[in-house]
Structure formats: C-alpha cells, structure tokens
Amino acid sequence: MNQPLTRFSQEWWSAYQTTWNEQENLGKKFAKLGKVILWFSDRQGVSVCSEWDDQGQIVSLELIEEMDESLPIFSATRENWERFVNQEIGAVKAVMTGLIDYRGSMTIIVKYGRHFDCLAEVAQKVN
Numbered sequence: 454m455n456q457p458l459t460r461f462s463q464e465w466w467s468a469y470q471t472t473w474n475e476q477e478n479l480g481k482k483f484a485k486l487g488k489v490i491l492w493f494s495d496r497q498g499v500s501v502c503s504e505w506d507d508q509g510q511i512v513s514l515e516l517i518e519e520m521d522e523s524l525p526i527f528s529a530t531r532e533n534w535e536r537f538v539n540q541e542i543g544a545v546k547a548v549m550t551g552l553i554d555y556r557g558s559m560t561i562i563v564k565y566g567r568h569f570d571c572l573a574e575v576a577q578k579v580n
Contacts, residue, residue, distance in 0.1 A: 458579065461498030461534065463516055468579045470503075470514045476575060480509030482568040486561070490517065490526040494554070497531035525557030538576040544569035 458465040473479065486505035493500050502524065504513040520526055529537070533552045536542045545566055547553040555562060 460538070460576075461493070461531065463499050465579060466499060466501050466514055466516070469576065470511045472579050473575050474510050479571055479575070482571060483509035483565065485509075486565055488524050489557075489561070490520055490524050490528075491534075492520055492526055492528040493531055493534065494528045495530045498534060522556075525555070525561045527553055527555055529553040538573050540570075540573050540577070544572070 458468055483505045485507050486509070488502055488504045490502050491500060500517050500520075502513075502515045502517050502521065503511055504515075506512045520528075527548075529547070529552060533542075533547065537544065537547055537553065542552060544553070548555045548562070548566075
C-alpha cells in the first residue's frame with residue numbers, strides 16, 4: 454500500500470502539478486498567468502515557483518529557497534496554507550484579511566483572483 458503524500462512536500466507538489474494538468478476546464482481560468490510564487494513564511498513547507506502557460510497548464514514547478522521579488526508572491530504560514538487548501542478560508546478573504554499576504558501586480562489579483570480557490574479544490578484531489 455502506498456503511503457499518503459505529506460502535504461506541501463516536494464513529492465506532493467509534483468503530484469499537485471500532475472493533478473492540476475489532468476483537470477478539464479481549469480486551463481482557461483489560469484491561461485497566461487505566468488509565474489507565481491507560493492511561499493511558506495514560516496519555512497514549514499516547500500515553497501515553489503509555479504508557471505502556467507497560455508493554456509493554463511502548469512508547465513513548471515520549481516522548488517525555491519529564496520523569493521524572486523520581481524514575481525507575484527503569495528505568502529503565508531503553513532497553518533494558513535492548510536486552512537486555505539482545506540477550504541476553510543477562501544483566497545479572496547484570506548488575502549483581504551492578511552492570512553495570505555500578496556505582493557505583486559494588482560492586475561493578477563483582478564484578473565485571476567476569483568479563480569484562486571480552484572487551487573484548493575485541486576489540492577483535495579492529490580493523493
């Protein structure tokens with residue numbers, strides 16, 4: 454029997470990318486998003502730089518140790534990332550209340566913000 458993946462580990466992120474890319478109809482919601490950093494401010498998870506292509510597929514998922522300040526960054530403690538992924542808090546509310554900090558272009562938030570809850574929905578399907 455396979456052991457369940459540890460959430461936010463390198464293996465989990467790899468499985469997340471595969472699961473995301475298997476979903477139908479999500480692509481158009483994230484088409485042309487480009488690179489975005491998902492950062493663990495307390496270093497209790499593996500931070501990544503994910504890149505979405507013109508079709509909304511995750512074409513790369515790079516594990517990172519340092520933030521690239523030129524990219525959009527979503528940053529939170531592991532506890533708050535868990536709450537988001539467990540769908541206890543929505544993306545918009547989490548950012549507005551500071552549970553998840555966002556630094557970057559407001560265009561990203563305006564254009565894609567209402568779709569970021571899809572990230573948590575897909576996380577529920579990662580085994």
